Amino acid sequence: MSLDRKTARRLADRILGHARRLAPGADAIVSLSYGRSANVRFARNEITSSGDVTETVAAVTLARGQRHAASTTNQTDDASLVALVERADRLARVSPEDPEWLPPLGPQRYRVTPPQHDAATRDLPAEPRVAAAASAIAAAKQAGVTVAGFHETSGGASALATSAGLFAWHESSNIELTVTARTPCGTGSGWAGGTANRAADVDVSRVVATAVDKALRSCAPRALTPGRYTVILEPQAVAELLGFLTGSLDARRADEGRSFFSRKGGGTRVGETLFPESITLGSDAADPLTPGAPYSGDGLPRQALTFIDRGRIARLSYDRYWAHKQGVHATGAPHSLHLRGGTATPEDLLAGVKRGVLITRFWYTRPLDPKSILITGLTRDGVFLVENGAVVAPVTNFRFNESPVTMLARADLLGRETVRVPQHGLDLRVPALRTHDFHLASVSDAV
Amino acid sequence: MRLSRRGFLAATGSALASAQVALRARDASARGALDSDSALERLVQQTLDAARKAGASYADVRVVRRLDESLSTREAHVTSAASSESYGLGVRVIAGGAWGFAATSRVLPVDAVAVATRAVAMARAASHAVERKVTLAPEPPHVGAWRTPLEVDPFKVGIDEKAAFLLALDAEALRVPGVKFCESSFHAVREWKLVASTDGAWVEQELTRVRPSFSATAIDATTGDFAEREHDIPALQAGWEHVTRSTLLADARRTGEEAVEKLRAPSVTPRRCDLILAPSNLWLTIHESVGHPTELDRALGYEANYAGTSFATVDKLGKLEYAAPAVTLFADKTTPGGLATCAWDDDGVATSRWNLVERGRFVGYQTTREQAGWIGEARSRGTSYAQDYKSFPFQRMPNVSLEPAPGDRGLKEIVAATDDGIVVVGRGSWSIDHQRHNFQFGGQLFYEVKRGKITRALRDVAYQSNSVEFWRSCDLIGGAREVELHGSFYDGKGEPGQVNAVSHGCPPARFRGVNILATDTRRGG
Numbered sequence: 023m024s025l026d027r028k029t030a031r032r033l034a035d036r037i038l039g040h041a042r043r044l045a046p047g048a049d050a051i052v053s054l055s056y057g058r059s060a061n062v063r064f065a066r067n068e069i070t071s072s073g074d075v076t077e078t079v080a081a082v083t084l085a086r087g088q089r090h091a092a093s094t095t096n097q098t099d100d101a102s103l104v105a106l107v108e109r110a111d112r113l114a115r116v117s118p119e120d121p122e123w124l125p126p127l128g129p130q131r132y133r134v135t136p137p138q139h140d141a142a143t144r145d146l147p148a149e150p151r152v153a154a155a156a157s158a159i160a161a162a163k164q165a166g167v168t169v170a171g172f173h174e175t176s177g178g179a180s181a182l183a184t185s186a187g188l189f190a191w192h193e194s195s196n197i198e199l200t201v202t203a204r205t206p207c208g209t210g211s212g213w214a215g216g217t218a219n220r221a222a223d224v225d226v227s228r229v230v231a232t233a234v235d236k237a238l239r240s241c242a243p244r245a246l247t248p249g250r251y252t253v254i255l256e257p258q259a260v261a262e263l264l265g266f267l268t269g270s271l272d273a274r275r276a277d278e279g280r281s282f283f284s285r286k287g288g289g290t291r292v293g294e295t296l297f298p299e300s301i302t303l304g305s306d307a308a309d310p311l312t313p314g315a316p317y318s319g320d321g322l323p324r325q326a327l328t329f330i331d332r333g334r335i336a337r338l339s340y341d342r343y344w345a346h347k348q349g350v351h352a353t354g355a356p357h358s359l360h361l362r363g364g365t366a367t368p369e370d371l372l373a374g375v376k377r378g379v380l381i382t383r384f385w386y387t388r389p390l391d392p393k394s395i396l397i398t399g400l401t402r403d404g405v406f407l408v409e410n411g412a413v414v415a416p417v418t419n420f421r422f423n424e425s426p427v428t429m430l431a432r433a434d435l436l437g438r439e440t441v442r443v444p445q446h447g448l449d450l451r452v453p454a455l456r457t458h459d460f461h462l463a464s465v466s467d468a469v
Numbered sequence: 470m471r472l473s474r475r476g477f478l479a480a481t482g483s484a485l486a487s488a489q490v491a492l493r494a495r496d497a498s499a500r501g502a503l504d505s506d507s508a509l510e511r512l513v514q515q516t517l518d519a520a521r522k523a524g525a526s527y528a529d530v531r532v533v534r535r536l537d538e539s540l541s542t543r544e545a546h547v548t549s550a551a552s553s554e555s556y557g558l559g560v561r562v563i564a565g566g567a568w569g570f571a572a573t574s575r576v577l578p579v580d581a582v583a584v585a586t587r588a589v590a591m592a593r594a595a596s597h598a599v600e601r602k603v604t605l606a607p608e609p610p611h612v613g614a615w616r617t618p619l620e621v622d623p624f625k626v627g628i629d630e631k632a633a634f635l636l637a638l639d640a641e642a643l644r645v646p647g648v649k650f651c652e653s654s655f656h657a658v659r660e661w662k663l664v665a666s667t668d669g670a671w672v673e674q675e676l677t678r679v680r681p682s683f684s685a686t687a688i689d690a691t692t693g694d695f696a697e698r699e700h701d702i703p704a705l706q707a708g709w710e711h712v713t714r715s716t717l718l719a720d721a722r723r724t725g726e727e728a729v730e731k732l733r734a735p736s737v738t739p740r741r742c743d744l745i746l747a748p749s750n751l752w753l754t755i756h757e758s759v760g761h762p763t764e765l766d767r768a769l770g771y772e773a774n775y776a777g778t779s780f781a782t783v784d785k786l787g788k789l790e791y792a793a794p795a796v797t798l799f800a801d802k803t804t805p806g807g808l809a810t811c812a813w814d815d816d817g818v819a820t821s822r823w824n825l826v827e828r829g830r831f832v833g834y835q836t837t838r839e840q841a842g843w844i845g846e847a848r849s850r851g852t853s854y855a856q857d858y859k860s861f862p863f864q865r866m867p868n869v870s871l872e873p874a875p876g877d878r879g880l881k882e883i884v885a886a887t888d889d890g891i892v893v894v895g896r897g898s899w900s901i902d903h904q905r906h907n908f909q910f911g912g913q914l915f916y917e918v919k920r921g922k923i924t925r926a927l928r929d930v931a932y933q934s935n936s937v938e939f940w941r942s943c944d945l946i947g948g949a950r951e952v953e954l955h956g957s958f959y960d961g962k963g964e965p966g967q968v969n970a971v972s973h974g975c976p977p978a979r980f981r982g983v984n985i986l987a988t989d990t991r992r993g994g
Binding site: 065278468 | 546550551552557569570573574588591592594595597598627633636686688691694695701771773859860899902903905906931933935964965984988
């Protein structure tokens, strides 16, 4: 079954009906999702596997007073839906009371966000995916390199309904293509990727050409002493580090003294200027490049939020409970993060750099210290030495130990173009940027 | 640590039907969309026939029901109680020498046949871009059933009983002055799976895994500093008895005290010194620096676009001195309680134990039926796994463990033999490069060792090394007495990403002259 608005409403009403009958007086929240996802995987210049899956998932949360529980199934026949409600009720009845539980939301008013669904992308047959993989392989063979990659198209709908009368429905589709090229000498590797709501908006040949070019240019890397360097981070690298800031944007963690944004002695650092004036960070479901559903998982309307406004901490995010407790407006957690771009061209980012490093992306990034948001990780698939404003040679990979906070605090140039990068379960929109004293801590022999 | 074959509830031939009935009858929810076992068997056979008729030279079918139940608390209340169920059928085929895969959550004849046909069409489409045609290593057609040996079915223990246990942990830790927050959780997974293939495999398994967790956070409001201590209890393939028999409750207050001790401890001074890893820390280092590098698909470039490749390339097999001569590391899908333990893998191959590193030398890879021939091996090692019905089965890590040394040397004896070192307990931050050379790991608790004695607690410690250099520096390994089995519930690999659960057994061990970093130097050493 697909899940158009009408079908979704009918299915949600069936589950809410079961809930009214089987758990009279209980609050109920129903969430539904329907999606098709199809992919092709390739490596060593050949296709290695492919897949095509369609699934509908129904979930219900039931609350008897402050006792609540949730249950999920991918079977939508009536017996399974009854069992779904019964299971949630059984758990809810014996769950201890949760003083933080708030009753479900009633009808809400949502903004209109840009269209995110393309039926042609959702229904894309196997042949165009295979053709994309085959074209990547052909380009790689011609360039004398080996490619591995992943091409996935997906599409579907989700819906949210509550016993208090809320009904919300949202459709989206997506394409993601990533390609890694490696050179036969064993010392060069390059990566590129593209993502969009419409399959037609990802330029396969451009992604492949970038990965191949990076691989060829990164052959025979020069050794470079570990240390602190001026770095030019491409958007993928910026997003990988910036995503770690998200958890710290939660107001509760800051109020509780467990976040970078906690103030010594209590309270938060909202209002303090911690970054240069060029840094503005926000989230907006209506952003044309990273659009999202106009509502969050619990049905809260998503507003445009500015977390960092020209260097100053402007606000943090509040879930419903913490907003209620603090007497402020609930925002929900952000679905996206947008680091506003600057004015620099790629050449500007290099210009004036006496000695620095250009980094394509990071890998295996992990938090080391939650207070300073110190992150460790490695560079990968294209690292280059920059001297006197020009890229002069490939260099070996590095392990770094650095924080997104210091990355932003020391940034002096932001790229003009911003790019959509899915990362950390969010859609990030970020520019390339230049920052200083970036700690490349040790050499990695990985290629 | 070996599981006797007698421990397996194996059934063959005519005993199959009764074993299946017994297994499925245990759990009413395993009935699925069909009313009877014979109907499901007919449907599976129909699906295999449909794939063959559409032109598949090989096909296998997985019918999988997965149940998840989780409960979380913070401080004195439950934050979430959730249960989820997924059921469906996946078909994997070879046609034209290429793989094809499709899946449906509607386990009905019409949908199953349609999925089989679609999988063959996808394989045919892909076959034009395949250089090396897929061939499978031979395997006898196993028929049987197996399930996790357990005492208390976690899905039959009331959520109230589980919540009471977790809330008691929180309450105990919150009694410690300085402890302000604590979180606890319990996650149980049941995976019922039938794998049948055109080669004659027909195996049915029910795996149950449990993962308790508990942590306490101490806060110093005047400095704005905080520290978290996560308890070391491992996830296991077991029942609720793993939780009730654990030391969790007895340790709850100490866990809070350790958080406070950690908060007050000085930062480490960066330098090189000996490193003594407790099993609760060493397991993850084994996972990252031995488990992943010895995956054959990774070594050959099949994971190059995501997880990466490996320094342990095929030309080094049998030659590379991976570790010190005292070190033997083995793979084992039959370890009792191991998260990756089962009787047959998702290719229908009988599971076993074999060495990856033997007395220091790199001697083995993890393989599937497709991969065995790639390195000239006649049989698969049985490491194929798909996380659910809608996932393509591929090579996943078995339990990988460090062989204990003879005798009964323990952590205490290793500390006594160390002049200048640091003991690391518990899992902290971990990161390793995409060819598995350069790694950097943290921990939960750290203790300075001077002249054979623990002198004080430290914090902010990370150790950084390269896999081969690190394993070659291993000079003391504990005995079997202190072997512990720890593991990961959520090990990721592949595109689309799949999760595998895997265990690692090890005693404590010492590594010489390792690079120690400070992850925060604000506090001073």
